Structures are given as C-alpha cells and as structure tokens.
Amino acid sequence: MNNKRLLAAIITTLIVSSPGPATAQSKPGIIVSVNKPIASVQPTMWGIFFEDINFGADGGIYAELVKNRSFEFSMPMMGWAVYQNKFNEGSVLVLNRQEENITNPRFVRITKNGVNDTLGLTNEGFRGMGIKKGLRYDFSVLCRQPTPGLKLHIELLSAAGIDIGNTTLSPTASGNEWKKEAISFTATDTAWKGKLKIWFEGSGVIDLDMISLFPADTWKNRPGGMRADMIQLLADMKPGFIRFPGGCIVEGRDLAGRYQWKKTLGPIEERRLIVNRWNTEFAHRPAPDYFQTFGLGFFEYFQLAEDIGAEPLPIINCGMACQFNTAEVVPLNELDPYVQDALDLIEFANGDVNTQWGKVRASLGHPAPFNLKMMGVGNENWGPQYVERLKIFSKAIKEKYPNFRLVNSSGTDPDGDRFDYLNGELRKMNADLIDEHYYRRPEWFLANASRYDNYPRNGSKIFAGEYAAQSDKTVSIHNKNNMATAIAEAAFMTGLERNAAVVNMASYAPLFAHDEAWQWTPDLIWVNNVQSYGTTDYYVQKLYSTNKGTHVVPALINGKPLTGQDSLYVSAVIDKKTNEVIIKIVNAAGTEQINNITIAGAKKLGPQGLVTTLQSDDLNSVNTFNEPQNVAPKETSVAIKGNKINLTSLPYSFSVIKIKM
Ligand code: AHR
Numbered sequence: 001m002n003n004k005r006l007l008a009a010i011i012t013t014l015i016v017s018s019p020g021p022a023t024a025q026s027k028p029g030i031i032v033s034v035n036k037p038i039a040s041v042q043p044t045m046w047g048i049f050f051e052d053i054n055f056g057a058d059g060g061i062y063a064e065l066v067k068n069r070s071f072e073f074s075m076p077m078m079g080w081a082v083y084q085n086k087f088n089e090g091s092v093l094v095l096n097r098q099e100e101n102i103t104n105p106r107f108v109r110i111t112k113n114g115v116n117d118t119l120g121l122t123n124e125g126f127r128g129m130g131i132k133k134g135l136r137y138d139f140s141v142l143c144r145q146p147t148p149g150l151k152l153h154i155e156l157l158s159a160a161g162i163d164i165g166n167t168t169l170s171p172t173a174s175g176n177e178w179k180k181e182a183i184s185f186t187a188t189d190t191a192w193k194g195k196l197k198i199w200f201e202g203s204g205v206i207d208l209d210m211i212s213l214f215p216a217d218t219w220k221n222r223p224g225g226m227r228a229d230m231i232q233l234l235a236d237m238k239p240g241f242i243r244f245p246g247g248c249i250v251e252g253r254d255l256a257g258r259y260q261w262k263k264t265l266g267p268i269e270e271r272r273l274i275v276n277r278w279n280t281e282f283a284h285r286p287a288p289d290y291f292q293t294f295g296l297g298f299f300e301y302f303q304l305a306e307d308i309g310a311e312p313l314p315i316i317n318c319g320m321a322c323q324f325n326t327a328e329v330v331p332l333n334e335l336d337p338y339v340q341d342a343l344d345l346i347e348f349a350n351g352d353v354n355t356q357w358g359k360v361r362a363s364l365g366h367p368a369p370f371n372l373k374m375m376g377v378g379n380e381n382w383g384p385q386y387v388e389r390l391k392i393f394s395k396a397i398k399e400k401y402p403n404f405r406l407v408n409s410s411g412t413d414p415d416g417d418r419f420d421y422l423n424g425e426l427r428k429m430n431a432d433l434i435d436e437h438y439y440r441r442p443e444w445f446l447a448n449a450s451r452y453d454n455y456p457r458n459g460s461k462i463f464a465g466e467y468a469a470q471s472d473k474t475v476s477i478h479n480k481n482n483m484a485t486a487i488a489e490a491a492f493m494t495g496l497e498r499n500a501a502v503v504n505m506a507s508y509a510p511l512f513a514h515d516e517a518w519q520w521t522p523d524l525i526w527v528n529n530v531q532s533y534g535t536t537d538y539y540v541q542k543l544y545s546t547n548k549g550t551h552v553v554p555a556l557i558n559g560k561p562l563t564g565q566d567s568l569y570v571s572a573v574i575d576k577k578t579n580e581v582i583i584k585i586v587n588a589a590g591t592e593q594i595n596n597i598t599i600a601g602a603k604k605l606g607p608q609g610l611v612t613t614l615q616s617d618d619l620n621s622v623n624t625f626n627e628p629q630n631v632a633p634k635e636t637s638v639a640i641k642g643n644k645i646n647l648t649s650l651p652y653s654f655s656v657i658k659i660k661m
Pocket of ligand 1: 051053246247248249379380412466509510520
C-alpha cells in the first residue's frame with residue numbers, strides 16, 4: 001500500500017472510531033480559553049539536534065573545502081591525486097612523524113627535480129567543491145622548505161577542468177620551522193563540483209600539511225567558519241536549544257572512537273582526527289571518506305548556540321560505546337576521567353577566567369561564560385550498566401552544581417522492555433529530563449498525539465530528543481521527507497505543546513544531509529555543495545518554534561482535546577509578551593473541514609487573525625533543490641466576529657492562527 005492510501009486508511013479508522021459527530025456542519029465548536037493557562041511553555045521547548053552524520057559537519061556546516069587536508073585519513077592520499085608527466089619528475093611522499101607529533105603526524109614531502117618537470121596535486125573536495133563566481137577564497141597551508149625553490153600555483157578548477165580562479169604563493173618558510181602561509185583570490189566562475197589544484201614551479205623540496213581552502217562568505221564572515229546558508233536555516237527557526245554533538249557520535253563504535261570534547265579545542269592542526277562512526281555503519285550507504293576532523297569543536301558549537309540564541313545542550317559520553325556496535329563499557333573503577341570530563345565541561349562553559357577551564361575558554365576568545373544550564377549524560381544508552389554509570393555522574397555533577405539539569409537516556413525506543421525499565425529507574429532517581437526517541441511511521445505519530453496527556457505532572461520532565469516520521473521504516477533508504485511525515489509530526493507536536501507541563505524540550509533528528517553523502521534519511525534540511533533547502537518537516541518545526549508562545553491554554557471540543565477526532569489535532573498557546581493567542585490546527589484528512597472556534601476569556605480580539613498554512617493535496621509532495629518551496633507556509637487572514645472564527649482547514653494542512661488580544 002502506498003503512503004497516501006495507508007494514511008487515508010488510518011485516518012478513516014480514526015474518523016470511524018471517533019466519538020465525534022458524523023458531518024462537518026454539525027460539529028461542535030472548538031473552545032480556546034485564553035484566560036485559563038495550564039502551564040508555561042519553556043523557552044527551550046522547540047530546539048535542534050545537531051550531529052555529524054550525513055556529512056553534517058565535515059563536508060557540511062564546516063565550510064572547509066579540502067577533504068583530508070592533513071593526510072590523516074586511514075588512506076593518507078584519499079581525496080588527493082598526484083599528477084606528473086613522467087615518473088622521474090619528482091615525488092609526493094607521505095611522511096609520518098609519529099614521535100614528534102601524535103595529533104597530526106602525517107604530512108607530504110614534495111620533491112621536484114627539474115624546473116621543466118611537471119608535478120602537482122588535486123583535491124576533489126567533499127563530493128566536489130561548491131565554488132561561487134566573484135567570491136573570495138582563502139587558501140592556507142602549513143609548510144617548511146628543506147630545499148627552497150618551489151613556488152605554489154593554486155587553481156580552482158571547474159568539473160570540466162577549466163581554471164576558474166588562481167593565484168601563486170611563494171613560501172617564505174625557512175629552515176626546519178613549520179610556518180602557516182596564506183593567500184586569497186577570487187573565483188571567476190561558478191562550479192558545483194569544482195576541484196583545487198596545486199602545481200609546483202621551480203625545483204626543490206617542500207613539506208606541506210593542513211592544506212585548506214575556505215570561502216569568504218562564512219557565517220558571520222568568520223575565517224575558517226561555517227557555511228552561512230546552512231546556519232541561516234537554523235537561525236530562522238529561532239531554536240530554543242541546540243543539542244550537540246549527537247547522537248551516536250557521542251558514543252562511538254568503541255570507546256576509543258567516542259567524542260572527547262577536550263580534543264576538539266585550540267589550533268585546528270592540534271585537533272586529532274578520528275574516523276566518523278557513520279563511515280562504516282551502513283553497508284548499504286558506505287562512506288569510506290567520512291572522518292571527524294574536529295575543525296568544528298566544542299568551542300565552535302557553544303559559539304553557534306550563542307549566535308542563534310539557543311541554549312547549548314552538550315551530550316557527553318557516559319563510559320559506554322554504542323550498544324549496537326561494540327557495546328564496550330568502562331569499568332566503574334575507571335569511570336573517573338569520564339566524570340571529570342563532564343565537570344570540566346561545565347567549568348569550560350561557565351567557569352571564571354581564573355579557573356583552569358574558564359581560562360581555556362577565555363584564551364579561545366570568549367572570556368564571558370556561555371551560561372550552560374544542562375547537559376546530557378549518554379546518548380541512546382540502556383540497561384542496568386547505563387543506570388549504574390549515570391548514578392555516578394549525577395552524584396558528582398549535582399554535588400558540585402546542584403541546579404544544573406541533566407538529560408538522561410531512555411534508550412532507543414519509546415516503548416518496550418528497555419524503555420519500561422529505564423523509565424522506572426530514571427523516575428526513581430528523579431531524573432531532571434528523560435530523553436525519549438521515536439523514529440516511527442506516520443501513523444504512530446498520528447495515534448500518539450495524546451501520549452503525554454496522562455504522564456505524571458510532577459517529577460521528571462520529558463525531552464523528545466530525537467524524532468522523525470519514517471515514510472518507509474527506520475534506516476530504510478526509501479524514507480522521504482514528504483507531506484505525510486510533516487502532517488504526522490505536526491499532529492503529534494500538538495500533543496507535545498498541550499503537554500508543555502511535562503514536555504520541556506523537543507527536537508527533530510537528524511538535522512542535515514548532503515544529497516550525495518548521506519547515511520540516514522529522512523533529515524530536516526538537505527544540502528548539496530551550493531544549495532540547501534528545508535523539507536516539509538522543516539517548516540513544521542519552524543512554525544512551532546517561531547510560534548512558541550509563553551503559556552498553554554485549553555483548546556477543547558466537548559470538553560476534550562482534539563487528538564485525532566475527525567482527523568483534527570489542535571493545541572493553543574498564548575504569548576504574554578506579545579499579547580497574542582496562537583492556535584495550531586492540523587487537518588490530517590484529505591478533505592476540507594470547517595472549524596468553528598470560540599476564543600473565550602479575552603476582553604477584546606483583533607478584527608482578524610493571521611493564518612500561516614503548510615498544505616498540499618498530495619501526501620507524497622516533497623521539496624527539492626529545484627523546487628525548495630514546493631510545499632512552504634503561506635499566509636492568509638481570517639475574520640474574527642466577536643470572539644468567533646470560522647476557519648476552513650484545507651486537506652492535509654497544518655495551520656497556525658495568530659490573533660492579537
Ligand atoms: O539521528 C540518527 C541516530 O539515531 C542518532 O545518532 C542516534 O542517537 C539515533 O539512533
């Protein structure tokens with residue numbers, strides 16, 4: 001059964017089994033009581049989940065164009081090609097100075113014999129390099145010259161091999177000292193799959209490392225920074241928090257491959273690269289050239305959070321590697337360094353500049369604290385081995401920082417034995433925030449809009465830390481971000497919003513995917529080397545996070561919330577800062593529905609409401625690079641008569657109605 005028919009069947013079931021009236025005309029109205037706030041909506045309610053998966057960091061938001069710039073990939077020349085006419089014209093030798101430099105041992109030695117010989121290197125980038133006409137490109141390299149005499153010609157090539165921008169660099173490094181040389185130049189044309197070429201003029205011997213090329217138009221024009229178009233899409237969401245660096249990346253396939261934040265700070269040539277765990281995870285989507293260079297490290301993630309006004313939420317390894325892979329755990333008597341990493345991270349983010357780690361932060365250019373308030377201990381870990389480690393972390397962190405909030409894992413699934421066990425244990429521990437993950441089919445989301453209606457109001461709060469409707473099934477390569485997934489998530493999110501008393505945070509996952517280098521689909525935002533676009537699901541997330549409000553208010557029909565009756569899902573908030581009521585309505589049916597809404601408890605309402613609607617008649621509709629706005633929110637208005645609205649909800653639509661009070 002295709003998606004559309006399947007969803008239609010489910011919706012029909014919901015309609016038939018619903019206690020609601022049979023026809024739209026005879027429907028009772030929806031009553032939104034703006035004077036009866038139920039709970040505060042946390043400023044953190046809608047956030048983003050960032051992980052270096054699908055080339056999210058290297059080859060993604062990290063704007064470095066050179067792949068394997070330091071020759072540290074398992075195969076040192078991966079991404080590079082050497083060209084020369086004749087074998088004896090010179091050589092490119094990979095040297096490994098393991099004893100002298102353990103974080104960045106390899107470099108290449110270029111030896112060119114005669115001035116008329118030909119010798120050069122090309123770098124293919126991350127599935128090509130996106131080059132923009134008229135834009136400045138910043139080239140840099142670490143070099144030393146055992147036998148001076150070589151000049152570097154740096155060229156950008158189009159896919160057809162045509163020179164689209166070049167410059168020359170005459171290194172000044174002398175003796176045995178490494179020196180960073182840099183030069184900028186402008187591209188004369190655009191290329192979607194460009195390359196970098198470096199050829200050598202003269203004769204001599206030169207050592208090269210950290211060969212780097214960045215576009216000038218990075219986010220906030222920071223040298224060595226992030227891809228601005230991708231970050232802008234995040235900033236546009238006005239997210240309440242950003243979770244980083246993952247995801248399974250935190251755990252690693254084994255403990256040696258776990259994410260270690262301390263190794264991601266400082267000069268980039270000192271950040272030791274590791275293989276990205278998604279490199280080999282899926283045989284059906286191999287990515288042998290996927291490594292974590294940590295050009296983006298924890299300092300940059302904190303800075304990003306600050307830039308986009310999101311609370312930082314780092315997730316730290318809890319002494320366990322991914323349980324789907326090696327499932328290694330650290331013995332409890334060796335857990336101390338892991339716990340210390342967590343304590344030091346808080347000091348790094350918040351400590352006075354005179355503290356050990358506060359000083360490090362200041363030395364990186366940020367003396368002011370980042371005001372870190374929360375942290376996740378473990379990603380998707382489960383079992384008693386998790387609980388016993390978590391207790392040790394929690395005790396140590398709470399003893400030192402009693403008001404610090406901890407996110408705890410409830411495992412990989414929102415139900416089942418593992419979940420039930422952890423949910424019980426975490427509640428006994430009075431966990432601050434329980435992280436629930438659901439990668440499920442759209443019908444699960446539609447059927448679970450009331451999941452939190454009966455969750456306990458006291459005690460642990462919920463972080464819906466990773467979720468995405470799967471149009472096919474989890475880790476299937478056929479999953480799409482389409483209207484069916486967007487509508488299902490929007491419907492489910494009415495339940496998160498209605499239960500803001502319990503649900504304090506939520507984020508879709510994963511966030512980014514490169515269209516030629518992804519491992520996991522669906523994803524919120526798709527990119528290629530030049531373009532990026534938000535999916536249908538992106539617009540759902542954005543509509544929620546930019547219409548967050550400050551307090552949930554009841555939106556009831558016959559005294560009950562709308563959780564799928566007549567395929568309708570409704571929630572409402574008021575915003576005490578802007579004095580607005582904001583109603584969210586999802587019509588998951590393929591037919592139009594007229595809804596009568598009464599706004600109760602307001603002294604006066606504006607003459608009309610602003611209606612922003614995401615809609616498509618076809619559940620298979622998607623956005624693409626060619627049609628990035630195929631399904632995008634559209635604004636209309638609706639008249640308000642007294643305190644009543646007659647709203648037409650289009651088939652398969654998600655509408656946000658904003659009314660001044
Ligand atoms: O979002 C992709 C992966 O899904 C995350 O890394 C992991 O936490 C979950 O299993």
